[in-house]
Amino acid sequence: MTSPNRVVNDRMQRNYVYQLAEPAGAHSDPCFRPDLTPKEMLALGVFGGKYMTDCAAEFPADWFANAKLCPERHDPAVNFFKVNASQPLSVWRQKGWIYAEDPRGWFQWYCRYYLGRRCPDDARQIKRWLAMRRHLTQLQKQRPGGDLTCRPRQRQALLHWAYDTRTI
Numbered sequence: 270m271t272s273p274n275r276v277v278n279d280r281m282q283r284n285y286v287y288q289l290a291e292p293a294g295a296h297s298d299p300c301f302r303p304d305l306t307p308k309e310m311l312a313l314g315v316f317g318g319k320y321m322t323d324c325a326a327e328f329p330a331d332w333f334a335n336a337k338l339c340p341e342r343h344d345p346a347v348n349f350f351k352v353n354a355s356q357p358l359s360v361w362r363q364k365g366w367i368y369a370e371d372p373r374g375w376f377q378w379y380c381r382y383y384l385g386r387r388c389p390d391d392a393r394q395i396k397r398w399l400a401m402r403r404h405l406t407q408l409q410k411q412r413p414g415g416d417l418t419c420r421p422r423q424r425q426a427l428l429h430w431a432y433d434t435r436t437i
Contacts, residue, residue: 303431318347
């Protein structure tokens with residue numbers, strides 16, 4: 270499938286152009302099976318609500334119908350688990366985790382991948398997503414039995430990576 274180019278103009282990118290090569294939500298790498306879509310993540314509450322406040326025009330409007338956002342500042346109270354589980358973007362940059370085409374990091378990559386963009390960074394980002402499973406395994410071994418107050422920071426971090434721990 271070939272789609273028209275998408276042109277991005279927001280605070281972090283000017284005239285960035287990409288093409289959607291796959292239908293939205295389809296034809297993902299078989300190793301990459303997130304529990305949640307970007308729309309579901311935004312509705313649950315991620316990244317203190319600040320992450321997507323200036324770039325909504327790039328993504329489907331329905332993603333934002335029930336999104337928990339805080340345009341003024343990063344507010345952990347907006348997060349599903351009501352805790353801060355984020356590192357500043359400066360840390361991500363310092364560690365070399367930012368791909369130039371996705372200056373906001375993993376979630377921006379995931380949103381674009383979900384929409385159907387494919388890029389040279391896909392394999393690295395999927396590998397990073399898979400590496401988060403160790404936290405899921407730790408949480409499962411803890412056996413909180415549905416106690417959402419058990420390890421809230423770890424749960425929120427997993428939510429930031431599209432892992433749904435609400436039933437663990």
